[in-house]
Amino acid sequence: MKIYLVGGAVRDALLGLPIKDRDHLVVGASITQMQQQGFRQVGKSFPVFLHPDSGEEYALARTERKTGYGYGGFDFDAAPTVTLEQDLIRRDLTINAMARDSEGQLHDPHGGMADLNARILRHVSPAFVEDPLRVLRVARFAARFHHLGFTVAAQTLRLMQQLSDSGELAHLSAERVWQETERALAEPNPEIYFELLHQCGALAVLFPELAALQGVAQPEAYHGGLDALAHTLLALQLAATEQAPPSVRFAVLLHDLGKALTPKSEWPRHIGHESAGLKPVKALCERLRVPNEWRDLALQVCAQHLNVHRALTLKPSTLLKLFDRCDVWRKPERFSHTLDASRLDAIGRPDQQQAAYPAQAYLQGALAAANRVCVKAIVADGFKGPAIREELSQRRLLALAQFKARESNS
Ligand SMILES: Nc1ccn([C@@H]2O[C@H](COP(=O)(O)OP(=O)(O)OP(=O)(O)O)[C@@H](O)[C@H]2O)c(=O)n1
Structure with missing residues (x-):
């Protein structure tokens, strides 16, 4: 042997x-x-x-x-x-x-x-097409080795197209697709994975919600002429550049899915795309059996990214509502990830990559102020049962109003 x-x-x-x-x-x-x-x-x-x-x-x-x-x-x-x-x-x-x-x-x-x-990802033989998982594997290797200069050979890309056209991808199990995708998200250039899947036609089969973002116009002033897919992939690239955790990268990937559902007559505006996006985010996560924690972050980013962007203009009561909806009291890390993903959305445009994003520090400050409200003090003041919760909200609201006043004066 x-x-x-x-x-x-x-x-x-x-x-x-x-x-x-x-x-x-x-x-x-x-x-x-x-x-x-x-x-x-x-x-x-x-x-x-x-x-x-x-x-x-x-x-x-x-x-x-x-x-x-x-x-x-x-x-x-x-x-x-x-x-x-x-x-x-x-x-x-x-x-x-x-x-x-x-x-x-x-x-x-x-x-x-x-x-x-020569930095080429090339199939070994025509038997490449016998395994549809290889479409995802090649895209994942391209995402991993892009920074070393690797590209996919034209003939290999054609075989990936052939596999996507054949209907074979539909036979891949959700676990396999997610396993490759989760690994691709952790690579240095995850956007290349999705770009290649798009180029070979696999994105439309495996991630139709994302493929539908192609060609969706957005306001020039905010997005520098990028369509919704190009903007999403740029934001994803920035997320990887700053080594954001893969779950944040995933949330960035899904944050604008609602834009594909805006009637064309309303383009380039996408009023309500945050709530419209929840359905496709849920559908994608369910289909691929995405872990609950990742799904919940993606849903939160989808629902709240515009509120986070306009944080400085929000009333104290709206800030409190945002915190309550995001369950920041029990899930502070998830909220911190939501802030990162929202910032990546804001800077994920050609001319904004170095732009400041004051909303993040502002919300962190507001949350710290609200968190200084102490439940023990409320109990010591004699509140009991449901009245404790009520008083907690009142004191948090006051803390947020004071925070907002301090910030506007500084
Ligand atoms: N669908 C597949 C899976 C694996 N392989 C072969 O099996 C080897 C080992 O597979 P795996 O451990 O999945 O990949 P690695 O190349 O070791 O890469 P990684 O660093 O991602 O583990 C690969 O190099 C490749 O030769 C293959 O041809 N086709």
């Missing part, structure tokens, strides 16, 4: 990047031989083992044949006669289809090194 290091570990080492997982390929061994050597089998659909000491993954070399729809519809042959070349040719991208043997020799039958040097 011969063992090779394969996939991401080989690619990342060649790119000078830190290595996360080390995947190994075993050629010329049977399942029984692996078990006899103490490897523990974990793969359900094909033979993958864990090393008894290191816990690293060892997969038997295999060929694949498509037998049905989607990601799972495959037949595998993992016989000891399957060669290294046969295994590498079934892989997605040439830069992922290199192997290194135990003597340190690189095995690169598909030009992975040349593509790595």
